[in-house]
Amino acid sequence: MSGVLAVPLAVLAIHLRSIRVPGSSRVLGWLDSLGFVKQPPPEAPSIIVIDLPSHGIPGVAHNRIVSISDVPEMSDAGHFAINDENAILFLVALSAVLALIAMVTAIWAEHRREPTLYLSVGYICGALAIAQVWMLAGFVFGIIGVTAVLVLRHRREH
16 A cells, blocks of 8 residues: 555655756745635844944944844744755655555565465555656666565475
8 A cells, every 4th residue: 555655646746846946935825725824924124233342332332232123134044944945855755665564564474474465565656656756776676676575486396
């Protein structure tokens, strides 16, 4: 089941990455229209109070400067900030995790000699999901899966 879910997630992430224009926040606009995220309220003007030693600065009463500014300040986005890049990265990571779970489960079921029809489909879907993101890795995982199944079945026969 996880392999079958990984493929559409990977396709969605690749599609969103292809239509994303840097700075446009299309993904966040779409999530906002669905009600999953909400824009924060605009920030109130910042008030800065600076204590000064008495050096005879004209216009400064009681050794203080008060500055009120409504100019927004730039700060680094955190690792968990919700933006288009992180949303797409989350979809890619989720599809990769689901794909790896499907592939490991299929190999484990083959090792335990369980019926593997649905698990093999899960493995194939997992490899396809990884191939959507990174073609070489999907190809390598496909070869690893075929090799593992052949080795396990060869051991079982002998």
